[in-house]
Amino acid sequence: MKILFWNANRNKDINKYIVDLVESYKVDVLVVAEYVADTDELDTLLNKTSQKLQKCMTVGCTRINIWSNYNNIDPGTQSKYYSFQIINDAFIICGVHLISNLHGDKSRERAAIIRQIVNEIKQLKEKTSINNIIIIGDLNEMPYEEGCLNADCFHGLPVLNIQDSFSRIVDAQEYEKYYNPMWNFFGDYNNPPGTYYYNTSSLCAPMWYIFDQVLISKSVIPMFVKDELKIITFSKKFNLKDDKDHPNNNISDHFPIICEINDNFKYMKEGLNHEKRI
Known part of the structure; x- marks a missing residue:
């Protein structure tokens, strides 16, 4: 299962780029934020691709649109x-687009929303008995900031091995751990070194930001294909970079990200049962 996320930056001409990404990377689940283009046109184009993606029900969510080629998918x-989308009675996928700091520090507001998401996940797990959780989207903060890292929020750790404990205790409260592989993209050992570039006049500014992230529950780790996690800068037909190797703002100010989950039954079954074995 290949999952692609992209913040479309309200580009009304984004459909041709989305369709080429889907074809180029054989996307099974497409999650898009800030989408304002012609949905009917995109639905038609996606249905004509080899992946034949169909629109998922996201009524009530104004910041995320999702398409999938899975028949067994419930909102x-x-x-x-x-x-939230439930795929094949085996995975809970949460597409996210959190509030930004464009008009001031919104870290507390983001943390409040993240806690809502974590609570929703707990309720869905109890209702469905599904432990495989994938959170993907534009979190509008870095992996090391409080909403992404704090135990009472996403608890997205840079290292989480399958033999590690499922949770940890802080002040007598248990918090589930998540693995955030996007930590691996920091610095110039990778190209690009982020999903979003912004040259601000602030004294403290990393210039490159990793706002677009994927977090997975411990049970998904055996199924997660590490080498297929990518920040995408091109498709078959289009280059998404400008002449400085930054995101081309004429297309979008964000690069897309893609990850792959091996949902082969053998691995899926191991992932479903792992949490019960620890």
Whole structure:
């Protein structure tokens, strides 16, 4: 299962780029934020691709649209900032687009929304008995900031091995751990070194930001194909970079990200049962 996320930056001409990405990377689940283009046109174009993606039900979520080629997909909770989808009775996928700091520090507001998402996940897990969780989207903060890293929020760790404990205790409260592989993209050992570039006049500015992230529950780790996690800068027909290797703002100010989950039955079954064995 290949999952692609992209913040479309309200580009009304984005459909041709989306379709070529889907074809180029054989996308099974497409999650898009800030989509304002012609949905009917995109639905028609996606249905004509080899992947034949269909629109998922996201009524109630104004910031995320999702398409999938899975027949067995049911909507979970839909909120302004996030959309839950349950795939093949085996995976809970949460597409997210959180509030940004464009008009001031919104870290507390983001943390409040993240806690809502974590609570929704707990309820869905109890209702469905599904432990395989994938959170993907534009979190509008870095992996090391409080909403992504704090135990009472996403708890997205840079290292989480399958033999590690499922959770940890802080002040007598248990918090589930998540693995955030996007930590691996920091610095110039990778190209590009982020999903979003912004040259601000602030004294403290990394210039490159990793706002677009994927987090997975521990049970998904055996199924996660590490080498297929990518920040995408091109498709078969299009270059998404400008002449400085930054995101081409004429297309989008964000690069897309893609990940792959090996949902072969053998691995899926191991992932489903792993949490019960620890």
